[in-house]
Amino acid sequence: MDLTDHSGLQQLLEDMIRDTAGEAEKGEVASYIPELARQEKHMLGISVCLVDGTLLSAGDANHSFTLQSISKIFSLMVALCEHGPDYVFQRVGKEPTGDPFNSIIKLETIKPHKPLNPMINAGAIAVAGMIPGASVEERLDKILQLLRKMSGNPDLRVNEKVYQSEKQTADRNRALAYFLKDSGILQGDVEETLDLYFRHCSIDMTTVEVARLAAVLAADGYDARSREQLFPREVARICKTFMITCGMYNASGEFAIDVGIPAKSGVAGGIMAAVPQRMGIGVFGPALDDKGNSVAGVKVLEKLSDRLDLSVF
Amino acid sequence: MDLTDHSGLQQLLEDMIRDTAGEAEKGEVASYIPELARQEKHMLGISVCLVDGTLLSAGDANHSFTLQSISKIFSLMVALCEHGPDYVFQRVGKEPTGDPFNSIIKLETIKPHKPLNPMINAGAIAVAGMIPGASVEERLDKILQLLRKMSGNPDLRVNEKVYQSEKQTADRNRALAYFLKDSGILQGDVEETLDLYFRHCSIDMTTVEVARLAAVLAADGYDARSREQLFPREVARICKTFMITCGMYNASGEFAIDVGIPAKSGVAGGIMAAVPQRMGIGVFGPALDDKGNSVAGVKVLEKLSDRLDLSVF
Amino acid sequence: MDLTDHSGLQQLLEDMIRDTAGEAEKGEVASYIPELARQEKHMLGISVCLVDGTLLSAGDANHSFTLQSISKIFSLMVALCEHGPDYVFQRVGKEPTGDPFNSIIKLETIKPHKPLNPMINAGAIAVAGMIPGASVEERLDKILQLLRKMSGNPDLRVNEKVYQSEKQTADRNRALAYFLKDSGILQGDVEETLDLYFRHCSIDMTTVEVARLAAVLAADGYDARSREQLFPREVARICKTFMITCGMYNASGEFAIDVGIPAKSGVAGGIMAAVPQRMGIGVFGPALDDKGNSVAGVKVLEKLSDRLDLSVF
Amino acid sequence: MDLTDHSGLQQLLEDMIRDTAGEAEKGEVASYIPELARQEKHMLGISVCLVDGTLLSAGDANHSFTLQSISKIFSLMVALCEHGPDYVFQRVGKEPTGDPFNSIIKLETIKPHKPLNPMINAGAIAVAGMIPGASVEERLDKILQLLRKMSGNPDLRVNEKVYQSEKQTADRNRALAYFLKDSGILQGDVEETLDLYFRHCSIDMTTVEVARLAAVLAADGYDARSREQLFPREVARICKTFMITCGMYNASGEFAIDVGIPAKSGVAGGIMAAVPQRMGIGVFGPALDDKGNSVAGVKVLEKLSDRLDLSVF
Missing domain, CATH: 3.40.710.10 (DD-peptidase/beta-lactamase superfamily)
Incomplete structure (x- = not known):
């Protein structure tokens, strides 16, 4: 799919959220603190921020969660x-x-x-x-x-x-x-x-903001919105490397194979993914698998990577 | 540099071999078996095979070594x-x-x-x-x-x-x-x-052959020379992922940061690197660092990645 | 109890075998090889060999088992x-x-x-x-x-x-x-x-023989039957020390506390115990606890140590 | 040697202190805190308290050190x-x-x-x-x-x-x-x-006091001086067992073989040893071996065990 086709992309995101929400059934929200245990298991949101600054969202993209x-x-x-x-x-x-x-x-x-x-x-x-x-x-x-x-x-x-x-x-x-x-x-x-x-x-954020953070990483530190280089390219590269080799806890290797995008997850259900030179992605779905990654979040990223050919490999 | 500028690329490879050969001083050839211990420490060769099949070499590219x-x-x-x-x-x-x-x-x-x-x-x-x-x-x-x-x-x-x-x-x-x-x-x-x-x-090979193997991996299984898909794209992706997360022994993370290319090294001094959709690279330099990777080989790949902007991140 | 009261001691052994046999219910015979899996779970035998050579037995003391x-x-x-x-x-x-x-x-x-x-x-x-x-x-x-x-x-x-x-x-x-x-x-x-x-x-033995072996260890290498010093006292001491610190697998510390006698067990259900300067003991009961020691065997030794005050501590 | 020969025993202790003091050369005082680093390396003292309450000392028996x-x-x-x-x-x-x-x-x-x-x-x-x-x-x-x-x-x-x-x-x-x-x-x-x-x-003590503590342990909780049972026999047995199986850090097994007495050492250079039913021993020598035990202290106990046949094995 051509990334300039924004309405097609928007449709794709909405379809994915709808089709993937049920995955949450396979996971459980984190329970080690009451504030996380109280999260609504079935929420699912995604935001994509292209490196040109274009932002698209679907699902519970305005719901706040902690970065962890x-x-x-x-x-x-x-x-x-x-x-x-x-x-x-x-x-x-x-x-x-x-x-x-x-x-x-x-x-x-x-x-x-x-x-x-x-x-x-x-x-x-x-x-x-x-x-x-x-x-x-x-x-x-x-x-x-x-x-x-x-x-x-x-x-x-x-x-x-x-x-x-x-x-x-x-x-x-x-x-x-x-x-x-x-x-x-x-x-x-x-x-x-x-x-x-x-x-x-414990910093609070929505997928919209996570996607914007990721887009700056994807663009090696350049922020299309402010037209500024916010930090050195080398710093961005180091972070993206850690995201691919150890960003998804003990499923980092599996995620790298199945999805192929630098990503970092948190136990509140968020995932930040940075597709080099292309886009930043924020996903939120609080039900976790046994490794601590958002079940539905991983699934959405897998589908998106497949559809948009986002793997770095 | 434009990859279609073959003579410029050839010159680059030759410059690199010349400028990097001295690195071997910092390492030692593997000594656990006599056949490896006997290798000539200062050898250094490189071959690049573009995904269109173009092959370029410099240094000791015709010297055989075992894959390990x-x-x-x-x-x-x-x-x-x-x-x-x-x-x-x-x-x-x-x-x-x-x-x-x-x-x-x-x-x-x-x-x-x-x-x-x-x-x-x-x-x-x-x-x-x-x-x-x-x-x-x-x-x-x-x-x-x-x-x-x-x-x-x-x-x-x-x-x-x-x-x-x-x-x-x-x-x-x-x-x-x-x-x-x-x-x-x-x-x-x-x-x-x-x-x-x-x-x-113990299979014997030269950097020429290693570069050709790597080029097929880089092209997701497609061999430009025979115009055949030799194995499924998924297999190529899985291999490239392991190359980035654990191809360089206990320096895999460091190599991913510094070089950013899926690569696999062997204790005889060879390294195979596959730049997704762009090229395969074979390097040989038998002097190893303390992690077991070719000292000069790693250095050459770092320089090449920098000059040709080969990092996947 | 006075160890020279042989008939009292004989009675004690018989009482113990009778009262402890039921313990086998709590364990299982080793199953990793058919020859051991086939052992009769409820067997229980004991032999005591005093350092003067006197031998007393009760229960299945003539049944062969492998030393392991x-x-x-x-x-x-x-x-x-x-x-x-x-x-x-x-x-x-x-x-x-x-x-x-x-x-x-x-x-x-x-x-x-x-x-x-x-x-x-x-x-x-x-x-x-x-x-x-x-x-x-x-x-x-x-x-x-x-x-x-x-x-x-x-x-x-x-x-x-x-x-x-x-x-x-x-x-x-x-x-x-x-x-x-x-x-x-x-x-x-x-x-x-x-x-x-x-x-x-895989050497086969009965509790009678195990008790005799243990008696020589107990007597620091001196064999009352042959009136010979069969090996140096230092060797006996070393062996008895290992028996107390690591003779009963990962329950050695617990056994040292509860029983206080140098002992070595085997997965066929045998235990050899050497009470320094006093007696050797052989026990056999093939049902094992989760650490690999004879359930009934450990129990018999615990009772015997308590009754005859055998602890070295 | 007969333990009732007090003057012979006194002479033995003095000879041992004199002959063993040089061992301190082989060790170093603990240095992780200034208060220990400041200890005088060559000190060596011993006290023996028989289970009947008789107390004998030699060397630096009145010098205080912390129990650790x-x-x-x-x-x-x-x-x-x-x-x-x-x-x-x-x-x-x-x-x-x-x-x-x-x-x-x-x-x-x-x-x-x-x-x-x-x-x-x-x-x-x-x-x-x-x-x-x-x-x-x-x-x-x-x-x-x-x-x-x-x-x-x-x-x-x-x-x-x-x-x-x-x-x-x-x-x-x-x-x-x-x-x-x-x-x-x-x-x-x-x-x-x-x-x-x-x-x-950080409780301060001398070898005299350590020997008295150990004597009560040796006598299964009975204190000959006050003629009181200070704690249950079972508690004493448990402690003596831990002293033999893990009282001397990672040299417990070696000490059990070489000396054969329940003992506990501290990093200030003290060792408390309890010979079941016979005597308590306190030793102090601040130079430690690489396992953290008093070099001269271990040596004195080895000699004493040998001379008085104190091993429990």
Whole structure:
């Protein structure tokens, strides 16, 4: 399909939402905190933002959800912009891992004790620790500023209820953080860095905004709406690479085969996908499969990749 | 650079070989078998085969080396063509791993006990076990037929000396294979499957042939020289995905960031890279870095990707 | 109870067998080979051999069963007598492990790659590799000679059916052995050493003989029947130490707390226990708990330890 | 030697101290906190307390040192006395482990996620969590009361400097504790339980007092000085068992073979050894081997066991 055929594309998105919504039956919403457990299982929304700025949506595209692990991409972007890749990758690795997202084992077995990549929790906490600022608010603001610029929405903010919930059920992440502190990977106050981590995971967004963020990534940092290069091309490439090698938890390899698009999912049901040089996609469907990815969201992306030939391979 | 400017491309390849040959100083040839230890450290050759069939080479492009782990891609192709993806992926996973290529740990810790992916030794041995035939020769012939067709060289064969050496220093692989046998992943005679595995690792090739193989992968199975679709597009996509997520041992993530091309390396110093819809590349430089990848080979590919903008991201 | 009150002791043993036989209901016979699966679940026998040579038995004390892992003590004794502790413990460790008896993980993670102790399969295979001889028969004979001398039964031999069965379902042990070969721990022909290992596991015995073997261990190598010191006191001490720290698989710690006697169990349902300076005990009850120890056997030993105050602690 | 020959025994202790002091050269004092790093490497003291209450000492027997891991025995005793073994062992296991004392791996790999035993840090933190009380002071007081009663010294107290140091370098233990909290093993306030743990590790003592504590353990809870049964025999047995199977870090197996006495060491250089029904021993020598045990302390115990035939095996 020709991407300039906007009405055809719009129709395709609507058909897909209608045909795929039933997939939610096969999954369950996240239940580890009440705020997520309360989400409506059958919602499904998608937004596509072409690299020229054109935006198309279908389904529950205006429903807010928290970024959760999708935010790991943006904390990484801030760290890369602030310190450069050399500094960042001395403290966190570049390699995928077959271990679960919250695993602590490799921190002990691998020498030096650095997290394998910035997409697992240990790595994302290490990255959060690299974001400078005089206070947690100031550090968070660096991420929010980037997200507001990229999405064009100056009102993006943290969902306080989700943040409070996250903070209270965070002992496994706390264990990871203190291990990193003990290994010298994490410096400064551990609780403050965890606080920053829980906050950036709890930023609220819709698929519209996620699609716009992804479109800037797809365009290597260039924002068609503001006609600005928002961050270096190298940063965009690094992020897209992590999205393909470890963006979908322990189903990253499978997703790369079946869909072939750099993508990052979050446990609230969101997925952000960036098709290099073509488009950004935001999907939301809160019912998750056993790997933690949106069941219907993965299905929609698979169909879209197939129909529009979006695979990078 | 315009890929139709063949003389410019030829000059670029020659410049690169000349400027990169010194990198070999930073590595060492593999030493676990005498046949590899004896390789001339400073050799460096490259061949590029465009998807239209145009072939360009520079440096030691006519020197033979054994495929080693590059062959894992072709045994996987045969298994996929013979049985289809569902059968194959019930016995071997699709996910990258942070563990070393010859690690046995995950076979014990992961339930069910299947190897994480077909690019680590355990997975490749499992795949070898899926290649049907009345004898080892017949099974090997399935792989050789594919390679001969893809490369256009009907004379490809196993390097007997390397094969004999491999077979005699194979106890770690033997341990992996018997573990797989115990877990029910591997059926039939273990020693025969190991024999097949050592043989396909020992197939001799030049960068010219590797580039031609890669070009067919790049073109999703279509061979411009014979004007035939040699295998299904899905098989090509699966292989290219594994090449990007786990083709370069424990530096796969780093290579994906720095180079951004699906690639598979072997311990004899070869690298096969497939740029989707554009070209296949074969590189040979026997001095390896500490991850097992050709030092100069990786460097050449990094430069080429940069100059020709080959990254898929 | 005074150990010189033989009739009281005899009565105690008979009472215990009668009262404990029902415990077998809680377990299952080993099923990984037909020869063991076929064992009669409710059998229960015990023999006690005081260090003065007095022998008392109750229940199914004349029923033959294969030593299985109990034989690991005797292969270790032969290796210690042949080479001395320094040689042996350069190749196998002295430390207990929380990993399963057939685990391969620590072989990869621990440097140097030596098995943690001689009671896990990897360690026992390493020990089998140390037993010298021109052939498997000659090597096995060294173990049989020791067992015949210690038990006073010159007819002890390998149960051929069990041996053949073991040999055919041995792929996990084969994986361990080839890993050890690869690490340089195991030298010589792997299949021959495995053959020796399966044979010594398949030696047939009754609780009478096991009790006599244990009595010699209890008496630090002195055999009251022949009035000979059969092996050095140091060898006996080493063996009794391993029996307390890792003789009962992953329930060794629990058994040490509840019973407090050095003991080694086997998957055919036998347990050999040596009460230092007091007595040897052989128990047989083929129904196993989930750790692989005889359910009724453990119970009988617990009661006996309690009644006769046998704990070393 | 006859234990009633007190002057002979006294002479033996003095000879041993003199002959063994040089061993300290082979080790190093702990350096992870300044208070320990500052200890005088060449000190060596020993006290023996027979089960009849007779006390003999030689060398630096009046020098104070902190209990460190030796205190794990006493927090376990309090937990066992307060809750009984069933409660305690639902939350912490009974099995030795080949992993390092501060390892976190098994907490993730073993299901349910309970620490393998109470002698590794994770297990001791879990045990600290079981000690009831309205405040940390009240909980600590339960341990101090027991120690004061057993040692006969009402002035035992926490070394504040060491405690403060421990608390500030505690991130690995904090990681363990939060992991346990996440797994439901640890309840209540994590920082309070860690505080209790650091305090009981920092209790100051001399070898005289350690020997008296050990003598009560040796006598199954009976204190010859007060003529009281201070705790149930079962509690003493459980502790002595853990001392033999996992009291000496990753050299427990080796120590059991070479010395054969239940013992627990601490990183300040102390060792407490309990010879069942015979005597308690306290040793202090701050230079540690690479496993964390007092070099000279282990040597003295080895010689003493040999001379007095103290091995339980």
